[in-house]
Amino acid sequence: MAEKPRLDTTRLQKMAQAYWESAALMAAVELDVFTAIARGQDTIPAVGEAAGIGERNAERLLTALCAMTLLTRDGERFANAPDVQRFLVKDSDRYAGPWILFTKPRWDAYGRMSERLRSQEVHRLGAYQEFTVDDARRYHAATYSIGMGAARLFSRQVDLTGRRLMLDLGGGSGAYSIVATATYPGLKAIVLDLPPVVAVAREYIAGNNAGDRVSAIAGDFTESDFPEGIDIVVMASNLPQYEPDLIRLVVRKAFAALAPGGEMHLVGETLHDDRQGPLSAALWGLNEGVYGSTGKAHTESEVKGYLQEAGFESVAVHPFVPGVLSRVFGRKQP
Numbered sequence: 228m229a230e231k232p233r234l235d236t237t238r239l240q241k242m243a244q245a246y247w248e249s250a251a252l253m254a255a256v257e258l259d260v261f262t263a264i265a266r267g268q269d270t271i272p273a274v275g276e277a278a279g280i281g282e283r284n285a286e287r288l289l290t291a292l293c294a295m296t297l298l299t300r301d302g303e304r305f306a307n308a309p310d311v312q313r314f315l316v317k318d319s320d321r322y323a324g325p326w327i328l329f330t331k332p333r334w335d336a337y338g339r340m341s342e343r344l345r346s347q348e349v350h351r352l353g354a355y356q357e358f359t360v361d362d363a364r365r366y367h368a369a370t371y372s373i374g375m376g377a378a379r380l381f382s383r384q385v386d387l388t389g390r391r392l393m394l395d396l397g398g399g400s401g402a403y404s405i406v407a408t409a410t411y412p413g414l415k416a417i418v419l420d421l422p423p424v425v426a427v428a429r430e431y432i433a434g435n436n437a438g439d440r441v442s443a444i445a446g447d448f449t450e451s452d453f454p455e456g457i458d459i460v461v462m463a464s465n466l467p468q469y470e471p472d473l474i475r476l477v478v479r480k481a482f483a484a485l486a487p488g489g490e491m492h493l494v495g496e497t498l499h500d501d502r503q504g505p506l507s508a509a510l511w512g513l514n515e516g517v518y519g520s521t522g523k524a525h526t527e528s529e530v531k532g533y534l535q536e537a538g539f540e541s542v543a544v545h546p547f548v549p550g551v552l553s554r555v556f557g558r559k560q561p
Contacts, residue, residue: 246334251291253331256324260288261297261307261315269304322372329369336517343517351449351473351521363427367400371431374402377463377494380547382410384554385492387459390414394484396448396462396477399424400431401441403461408440417454418443449473453484459492460485464552466495466530467511470521475533482537488561491539497553498526505550530555 255261263269263277275285289305292298298305307316314323336343350356367374387393387407393416395404404416418428422445432441444454448462449469460481466474481491496508502524512524527544530553534542539557547554 248295251288251295252297253328255288255292255297256315256327258288259317260292261311262317264298264305264307265312265316269306271303274305321376325369325371326373333514333517340517343519346519349519349521351469358421358423360423360426363421363423364430367424367427367431371400371402374400374464375406377548377552378402378406381461381463381492381494381554382407384545384547387411387414390459392417392454392457393459393461394419394453394457394481396420396460396481397465398428398443398461398463401428401437401443402431403463404441405432405435405437407461408437409435414440416441417457419446419448419451419453421445421447448477448480453480455484456486457484458486458489460489461492461494463492463494464496466493466497467508467515467524468520468522470523471525471529471533473521474525474530475536478533478537478539482539482559485559487559489559491534491557491559493530493534493555494547494552495530495555496524496551497530497544497555498524500526500528502526507551527553527555 258278258280260274260278263274268274268277271285271289272282274280274289275282278285280288289298289300293300293305297308297311299308300306313319314321315327316322317324381403388411390411391414393404393407393414395401395416395418397420398404398418399420401416401418404418408414408416418425418432418441420428420443425443425445428443432438432443446452462477462481469477478491478493485491496511498508498512499505508524512522515522531542531544534555534557537557538559540560542555542557545554545556
């Protein structure tokens with residue numbers, strides 16, 4: 228009889244030390260290590276000088292980044308992995324460095340997770356309860372590049388030909404609206420978000436010369452009235468922030484506001500129906516516990532149910548970013 232594999236703590240240690248990898252990646256972004264290597268400063272002495280960390284610390288960091296497969300090494304020279312070269316070299320139009328650093332301010336709160344989870348104090352908006360314009364500006368400086376990528380993907384996946392007016396619920400920087408209206412002539416869009424966020428959304432709208440196509444109105448989409456005449460509603464990347472009853476409420480409001488034949492697309496982190504993954508959705512749900520909202524991670528079937536209960540037909544789940552985001556679709560009967 229074959230012996231059972233001997234249990235050890237290797238897997239648990241790797242999880243407990245995972246923040247070491249996060250710290251190394253974030254430090255490399257902050258020190259512009261990947262940019263230096265892309266520009267030919269690709270040896271330990273050159274990186275040490277470019278980053279201002281000296282040869283000893285450059286050797287330590289580059290060794291770790293190689294072990295993490297973020298860099299490759301050929302003798303004394305280093306090269307960026309393909310995804311690093313595409314997304315973490317400054318001046319690239321796909322630069323995502325701010326997104327990599329997006330969660331760094333949360334480290335202290337996550338270090339007190341057990342304390343946060345014991346707390347019974349919750350608020351419907353969680354971390355957004357006291358959001359300021361400066362908070363919104365920092366938030367979207369980090370999320371804008373990744374949001375534009377998601378917006379381009381959405382406009383490739385979803386045919387909006389013939390649509391006239393899109394409502395972008397919690398639209399943040401307005402990325403989905405900016406890209407959709409540029410891609411489909413004749414389409415206009417309205418971003419509905421909290422007042423501090425709308426102030427920043429207008430800056431991005433103006434910066435993309437989209438003011439004639441996209442407008443932004445301030446409100447809380449769980450309470451504010453929706454505009455009339457809309458024929459498509461998008462709600463993207465804020466699903467775990469809300470409890471089921473609030474999602475049901477928003478979906479019912481969207482259904483009532485939509486013109487006959489209109490569509491709703493809910494893009495978000497969704498769990499499999501057995502609630503055992505994917506990890507990304509589960510962690511975003513846990514994040515709401517750290518920040519004291521009433522939100523949670525929802526399953527794909529639960530989200531489909533929210534749309535069906537509201538009266539939507541042809542409800543279906545489509546992969547958006549596999550393992551990260553799903554797109555749940557429903558149509559109002561013509």
